[in-house]
Amino acid sequence: MAGGARDERSVADKLFAIADAFAAGEELTLSEVAARARLPLSTAHRLLGEWVEWGGLVRGDDGRYRLGMKLWRLGVRQPTARRLRSAALPYLEDLLESTREHVHLAVRDGLGAVYLERLSGRDAVPVISEVGSRLPLHATGVGLVLLAHAGEDVLHEVLASNPRKYLPNTLTEERELRIRLAEIRSLGLSQAVEELTRGAFSVAAPVRDASGEVVAAVSIIAHVERRGEPQFALGVRMAARGISTALGWRP
Amino acid sequence: MAGGARDERSVADKLFAIADAFAAGEELTLSEVAARARLPLSTAHRLLGEWVEWGGLVRGDDGRYRLGMKLWRLGVRQPTARRLRSAALPYLEDLLESTREHVHLAVRDGLGAVYLERLSGRDAVPVISEVGSRLPLHATGVGLVLLAHAGEDVLHEVLASNPRKYLPNTLTEERELRIRLAEIRSLGLSQAVEELTRGAFSVAAPVRDASGEVVAAVSIIAHVERRGEPQFALGVRMAARGISTALGWRP
Numbered sequence: 001m002a003g004g005a006r007d008e009r010s011v012a013d014k015l016f017a018i019a020d021a022f023a024a025g026e027e028l029t030l031s032e033v034a035a036r037a038r039l040p041l042s043t044a045h046r047l048l049g050e051w052v053e054w055g056g057l058v059r060g061d062d063g064r065y066r067l068g069m070k071l072w073r074l075g076v077r078q079p080t081a082r083r084l085r086s087a088a089l090p091y092l093e094d095l096l097e098s099t100r101e102h103v104h105l106a107v108r109d110g111l112g113a114v115y116l117e118r119l120s121g122r123d124a125v126p127v128i129s130e131v132g133s134r135l136p137l138h139a140t141g142v143g144l145v146l147l148a149h150a151g152e153d154v155l156h157e158v159l160a161s162n163p164r165k166y167l168p169n170t171l172t173e174e175r176e177l178r179i180r181l182a183e184i185r186s187l188g189l190s191q192a193v194e195e196l197t198r199g200a201f202s203v204a205a206p207v208r209d210a211s212g213e214v215v216a217a218v219s220i221i222a223h224v225e226r227r228g229e230p231q232f233a234l235g236v237r238m239a240a241r242g243i244s245t246a247l248g249w250r251p
Numbered sequence: 252m253a254g255g256a257r258d259e260r261s262v263a264d265k266l267f268a269i270a271d272a273f274a275a276g277e278e279l280t281l282s283e284v285a286a287r288a289r290l291p292l293s294t295a296h297r298l299l300g301e302w303v304e305w306g307g308l309v310r311g312d313d314g315r316y317r318l319g320m321k322l323w324r325l326g327v328r329q330p331t332a333r334r335l336r337s338a339a340l341p342y343l344e345d346l347l348e349s350t351r352e353h354v355h356l357a358v359r360d361g362l363g364a365v366y367l368e369r370l371s372g373r374d375a376v377p378v379i380s381e382v383g384s385r386l387p388l389h390a391t392g393v394g395l396v397l398l399a400h401a402g403e404d405v406l407h408e409v410l411a412s413n414p415r416k417y418l419p420n421t422l423t424e425e426r427e428l429r430i431r432l433a434e435i436r437s438l439g440l441s442q443a444v445e446e447l448t449r450g451a452f453s454v455a456a457p458v459r460d461a462s463g464e465v466v467a468a469v470s471i472i473a474h475v476e477r478r479g480e481p482q483f484a485l486g487v488r489m490a491a492r493g494i495s496t497a498l499g500w501r502p
Contacts, residue, residue, distance in 0.1 A: 011261075011263065027330065050267075051263075054270075066330050072329035074326060075327060076326055078319065081323045089371070097348060109320055132324050132328055
């Protein structure tokens with residue numbers, strides 16, 4: 001390729017670096033994109049043009065670029081997200097109706113829990129998760145459930161990553177994490193108070209597919225004053241069981 | 252570029268052609284991808300490798316390729332979809348609770364209505380829409396509402412596209428479409444029976460943003476026997492109004 005000596009990165013690398021600049025869903029100017037993708041302005045401009053022509057990015061009237069509906073349509077076709085979400089939605093809706101708090105469905109992605117779905121009651125407690133968010137395994141209800149059913153190597157990676165203590169109740173020490181994960185496995189449920197969000201408690205349970213493997217977790221995040229109410233544990237258990245059955249799991 | 256004479260398409264074109272091969276969310280073999288993207292096997296293999304390295308595609312144990320979670324996460328960050336969905340969800344949930352049928356949120360994309368969200372009661376009538384689907388403007392409740400508030404040029408394009416008569420009630424003639432669109436504008440509501448789906452009726456209403464422009468439509472698709480029940484028109488109107496207000500619209 002001409003000019004290869006000046007820039008070793010492939011065209012694909014550069015195109016994907018441009019997409020990565022939009023990972024937070026922001027609207028960006030040409031120079032912001034060029035800076036984030038570490039590309040010369042002229043290269044960024046040309047490659048942005050390719051993205052816009054395809055429809056993956058859109059250029060607004062103000063000259064800023066943003067993710068396009070084409071990328072959204074492609075993303076929502078992702079088979080795992082689509083299959084899990086479609087199996088789970090009726091159960092998540094039941095859970096929402098009976099609690100009016102936040103209802104989550106998440107899968108593990110490396111050392112994070114990625115939120116596939118979130119339904120929220122109108123007066124639910126303020127939380128930072130939203131669809132597409134990736135929150136740490138050790139500090140969230142769904143994350144701890146997913147971690148409890150991941151391999152020993154994942155736990156090692158979490159411990160090696162210097163896990164952050166968001167609040168006094170966040171578990172970061174190996175010994176306390178191991179006790180908690182064993183408890184989650186034996187109860188089939190994670191219950192915690194103020195691990196990531198002040199004023200909130202969480203109840204989470206594992207979702208299994210036909211092979212019996214834990215493929216997702218479902219949770220409720222509710223106002224901490226309501227933590228004594230029995231419907232949270234019951235509802236999360238029933239939802240997790242219903243979704244697992246819909247995925248072909250047989251106990 | 253070396254070999255440029257043999258294939259005039261840019262690397263970006265070829266990379267995007269590969270992504271387009273996955274538009275239906277299927278899992279594909281190398282040769283299926285090569286055929287759909289009209290690329291030699293070796294080129295398809297190399298570019299699939301670039302996609303997999305980035306995370307936009309994933310190669311399964313069986314050697315088939317599918318869309319990856321990275322693309323899903325990027326897609327759900329698309330600002331329009333995210334903003335509309337987040338403003339709309341509480342109202343869509345209320346509508347679901349009060350009807351237990353299908354609740355839709357859609358935006359116009361060319362001559363199609365793209366479904367941003369669908370919530371469904373467990374016994375709702377079978378329909379073909381799902382999140383990410385793109386259905387024709389002239390044959391759906393949301394589509395007709397969006398068409399009624401699009402420019403005259405969009406109507407011309409619809410008429411010129413030889414719109415398909417899915418069922419006897421599907422409107423395809425200019426005169427009947429114009430009457431129907433005027434009615435939708437004057438009532439602020441679209442009501443129709445068996446236009447796209449047998450056994451179903453639809454009620455749809457426009458969603459406006461702060462500028463007053465119609466940016467989306469909300470609808471219910473329900474069993475045709477329930478069409479006399481008053482809560483459908485009332486509920487859809489209230490939801491559309493609530494979402495518009497959440498988007499900053501002031502009547």
